[in-house]
Amino acid sequence: xxxxxxxxxxxxxxxxxxxxxxxxxxxxxxxxxxxxxxxxxxxxxxxxxxxxxxxxxxxxxxxxxxxxxxxxxxxxxxxxxxxxxxxxxxxxxxxxxxxxxxxxxxxxxxxxxxxxxxxxxxxxxxxxxxxxxxxxxxxxxxxxxxxxxxxxxxxxxxxxxxxxxxxxxxxxxxxxxxxxxxxxxxxxxxxxxxxxxxxxxxxxxxxxxxxxxxxxxxxxxxxxxxxxxxxxxxxxxxxxxxxxxxxxxxxxxxxxxxxxxxxxxxxxxxxxxxxx
Amino acid sequence: xxxxxxxxxxxxxxxxxxxxxxxxxxxxxxxxxxxxxxxxxxxxxxxxxxxxxxxxxxxxxxxxxxxxxxxxxxxxxxxxxxxxxxxxxxxxxxxxxxxxxxxxxxxxxxxxxxxxxxxxxxxxxxxxxxxxxxxxxxxxxxxxxxxxxxxxxxxxxxxxxxxxxxxxxxxxxxxxxxxxxxxxxxxxxxxxxxxxxxxxxxxxxxxxxxxxxxxxxxxxxxxxxxxxxxxxxxxxxxxxxxxxxxxxxxxxxxxxxxxxxxxxxxxxxxxxxxxxxxxxxxxxxxxxxxxxxxxxxxxxxxxxxxxxxxxxx
Numbered sequence: 001x002x003x004x005x006x007x008x009x010x011x012x013x014x015x016x017x018x019x020x021x022x023x024x025x026x027x028x029x030x031x032x033x034x035x036x037x038x039x040x041x042x043x044x045x046x047x048x049x050x051x052x053x054x055x056x057x058x059x060x061x062x063x064x065x066x067x068x069x070x071x072x073x074x075x076x077x078x079x080x081x082x083x084x085x086x087x088x089x090x091x092x093x094x095x096x097x098x099x100x101x102x103x104x105x106x107x108x109x110x111x112x113x114x115x116x117x118x119x120x121x122x123x124x125x126x127x128x129x130x131x132x133x134x135x136x137x138x139x140x141x142x143x144x145x146x147x148x149x150x151x152x153x154x155x156x157x158x159x160x161x162x163x164x165x166x167x168x169x170x171x172x173x174x175x176x177x178x179x180x181x182x183x184x185x186x187x188x189x190x191x192x193x194x195x196x197x198x199x200x201x202x203x204x205x206x207x208x209x210x211x212x213x214x215x216x217x218x219x220x221x222x223x224x225x226x227x228x229x230x231x232x233x234x235x236x237x238x239x240x241x242x243x244x245x246x247x248x249x250x251x252x253x254x255x256x257x258x259x260x261x262x263x264x265x266x267x268x269x270x271x272x273x274x275x276x
Numbered sequence: 277x278x279x280x281x282x283x284x285x286x287x288x289x290x291x292x293x294x295x296x297x298x299x300x301x302x303x304x305x306x307x308x309x310x311x312x313x314x315x316x317x318x319x320x321x322x323x324x325x326x327x328x329x330x331x332x333x334x335x336x337x338x339x340x341x342x343x344x345x346x347x348x349x350x351x352x353x354x355x356x357x358x359x360x361x362x363x364x365x366x367x368x369x370x371x372x373x374x375x376x377x378x379x380x381x382x383x384x385x386x387x388x389x390x391x392x393x394x395x396x397x398x399x400x401x402x403x404x405x406x407x408x409x410x411x412x413x414x415x416x417x418x419x420x421x422x423x424x425x426x427x428x429x430x431x432x433x434x435x436x437x438x439x440x441x442x443x444x445x446x447x448x449x450x451x452x453x454x455x456x457x458x459x460x461x462x463x464x465x466x467x468x469x470x471x472x473x474x475x476x477x478x479x480x481x482x483x484x485x486x487x488x489x490x491x492x493x494x495x496x497x498x499x500x501x502x503x504x505x506x507x508x509x510x511x512x513x514x515x516x517x518x519x520x521x522x523x524x525x526x527x528x529x530x531x532x533x534x535x536x537x538x539x540x541x542x543x544x545x546x547x548x549x550x551x552x553x554x555x556x557x558x559x560x561x562x563x564x565x566x567x568x569x570x571x572x573x574x575x576x577x578x579x580x581x582x583x584x585x586x587x588x589x
Contacts, residue, residue, distance in 0.1 A: 014394045017386075021403045023463070027418055030429055034421075045421050045429040085317070093314035100306050108311060115322055117575055118568050119524035122548050123557045124325035124332060147321030150314050173304050183310070208411035211526050215549070226411035230531065233417060240421060247414040258409050262402055269408060270471045 035245035042241035054241070062245050065235065070221065071228035071250075078138050078213075078224055079206045082145040086202050087195055090150045094157030095187060099169070109158070115151035120144070122215060129216055136219045141212050148212075149205060153198045156271045160194040161187075200268025207254065225250050326568065333562035339555025351562040360539055360547065361563070367454045368543045368567075371529070372522030374455060378462035379469045379518045380511065386466070387473035388503065401474065405467030412464070416531030419460045423447045423532075447533050450540035457529045457541055461522070469514045476510030477503065516575065523571050544570075 026047060034042045036058060037050040062068070097109050125144060126135070134140030164187065172182040188195075210226040217223060220231055229246050236242045258265055333351055337344045355361050386404060390397045407415065422429045423446035431443040446456045484502045493501070504511075526545035529535065535542040535550070542550075544567045551560035 010392060010394055013389055013392065014396060014400075017389060017394070017400050018396075021400060024403055024407060027422060027429075030421070031418060043427060045424070045427055045432060047429070047433075089314035089317060092310045096306050096308070096310040108315070111323070112314075112318065115318065117520055117571060118326060119545065119564070119571065120322075121325040121329045121561070121564050121568070123552050123561045123564065124328045125321070126552070127557075128321070128325050128328075143317065143321050146317045150318050154314070169304050179305055179307050179310075204409065208409075210411060210413045210531065226413040229411075229413045229417065243417055244421070247417060251410050251414055254409050255406075258402075258406065262405075265409065266405055266471050269468060270475065 031244045031248055034241055035248050037241050039239040039241050042244070043238060045240070058241050058245050059249075061242055062249060066232055066246055066249070067228055068225075068249065071223060071225040074138065074222055075207055075224040078142055078145070079203055081138070081142040082149065082206045083199055083202045085142065085146045086149050086153050087198055089146070090153035090157055090198070091188060091191060091195065092183070093150070094154050094161055095183060097154070098158045098161035099166070109154075112151040112154050115148065116155065120148065120212075120215075126216060136217055136222065138222055141216050144212055144216060145206050145209070149202055152201060152205075156198055156201070157191070157194060160191065164190055196264070197268050197271045200265060201271060204265070204269055329561045329565045329568070332558055333565050335558050337558040337561070339557065347558075351558050352566075354559060355562055355566070360542060363539065364542045364544050364547045367541060368523055368525075370454055371458050371461075371525060371543055372519050374458035375461045375465075375522045375525075376515060376518040378458065379466055380514055382462065383466045383470035383514075384473055384507075384511075386470045387477055388499065390470075391474060391477045401471070404470055407464045408467045410464070412527040413531050415460060415464050416528070419456075419463075419532055420447065423456055423460075425449065448537060450537050453533050453537060453541035454529075454543075457532050460532055461525070461528045464528070465518075465521075469518070472510050472514055473507065476507045480506045520571060520575055523574070524567065 030045065030047055033047065033050060034045070036053055036055040038052055038054055041051060093108075093112075097105050129135040129140045129144070132140070134143065168186055168190070169182060172186045177185065207224075208226060209224075210230070213222070213224050213227050214230075217227075220227070223231060229243075229250055232246045233243055332344075334346060334348060335344045336347045336350070390401055390404075394400065420428075425431060425443075425445045425448035428446065430446065434440065434443040445452055447453050480503065484506070485498060488498050488502060524545055525543060526549065529541055529543050530546050530549070533541045535546045544563060548560050548564045548567070551563065
């Protein structure tokens with residue numbers, strides 16, 4: 001009797017949650033449907049089947065004027081560059097912080113924690129990049145991303161390294177490994193799972209970021225994909241079929257990755273909070 | 277044989293443990309070089325700009341002149357006279373507050389429901405998390421399409437359902453624009469806090485609930501007396517992240533309303549960006565610095581307060 005009532009209650013809850021999820025699903029449907037409509041019909045923002053199916057025409061405009069290849073290349077270069085720098089630097093840093101227990105090491109930890117809280121200082125960073133001749137370069141924003149995200153990567157690395165027994169270090173040292181070889185051959189390979197998680201964290205933050213490129217890249221030929229949508233919006237302010245089409249094409253690769261590796265993506269994006 | 281016996285006796289274990297601890301200090305060397313690359317990048321590209329902000333906010337640095345003079349606290353006095361500053365402060369506070377409440381209450385309910393043995397829970401979790409993987413420019417433009425007061429999807433649907441009184445001005449109404457931006461952030465990021473809550477709930481041992489069942493506790497009692505207290509660490513981290521993230525938000529406002537209509541939804545970071553664009557460098561830096569200090573001042577007591585709650589729970 002109570003078990004039956006409980007199951008019934010679960011079914012009601014399930015239906016309720018699916019109805020509630022329409023708040024998320026309907027906007028997606030709107031984007032997909034609008035992207036194949038005519039400009040006039042798209043501007044009405046109706047959740048209706050397109051009266052004319054203009055997929056080929058619309059997507060031709062998108063590929064001709066959307067700068068997808070340029071945006072994709074920029075996103076790839078910036079994301080990959082930032083990931084390599086951030087993961088390598090914070091893995092080394094975190095190994096030291098997790099193993100050495102001196103006041104200097106603890107101070108270092110606090111100093112990096114500050115970076116997880118404080119917002120970026122806009123004008124002075126702009127000026128700094130300018131004096132290094134890094135303004136309007138992809139390397140410039142890679143370095144800014146590194147400065148912002150090394151603290152986050154460190155935060156999840158330190159928690160993980162503390163679970164690797166020190167006996168590993170001792171065994172390596174007794175076998176004649178110097179500290180650098182110990183790190184490269186023993187410790188870093190053990191950090192593979194957390195490096196993967198940190199890589200997802202960096203990827204999602206850099207790939208989807210739109211403010212750092214907006215602040216420090218005046219030249220739109222280096223803009224990454226999110227800002228590319230914004231540039232496109234500037235050209236076609238009222239043609240929502242093209243704008244939503246651009247959004248669809250830009251977000252589709254990330255969406256497909258999400259369908260394949262949902263578990264890892266959620267883990268990567270919440271790791272700072274869960275592991276801390 | 278003998279060696280094994282020695283190793284197994286607790287005294288020997290203790291002894292060897294101490295010996296390794298001694299060895300550790302003397303033999304393993306962790307070179308400071310390990311921290312050098314990270315420290316250089318972090319100090320040059322993050323700490324230095326932040327600290328030099330303290331100096332530049334005390335100058336008259338601007339695009340109009342190549343000479344930089346020390347002017348003391350003039351910029352801060354100017355800031356305090358600017359009516360837009362009060363508005364931006366109010367909006368930043370409102371935005372952080374609204375998004376934090378929304379990103380805690382609603383996802384907490386979702387997380388509780390989605391750990392109850394619903395058959396399609398994995399699909400539901402995937403759907404609710406999915407907005408978090410979209411970039412904010414895309415989300416901002418989608419919401420411009422949804423929340424446009426005249427042609428937007430939301431108002432059209434409401435009018436179609438004869439709920440005209442609910443068809444508000446959203447991003448077109450100066451009184452509502454900042455809340456509309458907050459709503460968008462709740463829509464976008466609730467999945468992240470939900471996932472953190474789900475992880476927290478799954479860590480709670482089922483024995484507590486079994487014991488409560490034996491004592492005849494109601495579902496509400498189980499939620500308030502078991503789930504909530506044991507979830508306090510997750511709530512702490514979610515509140516912290518939401519407050520900090522909300523206070524320094526730029527993209528979530530800029531790509532939806534650009535601070536408009538007028539300057540009704542201007543927040544601190546959009547103002548910093550606006551004045552930088554106008555070439556008022558020192559002025560912009562002063563605003564930026566106020567935000568840095570504000571976030572530090574707000575987040576520190578909040579953290580220790582919530583930490584205390586953790587212990588009590």
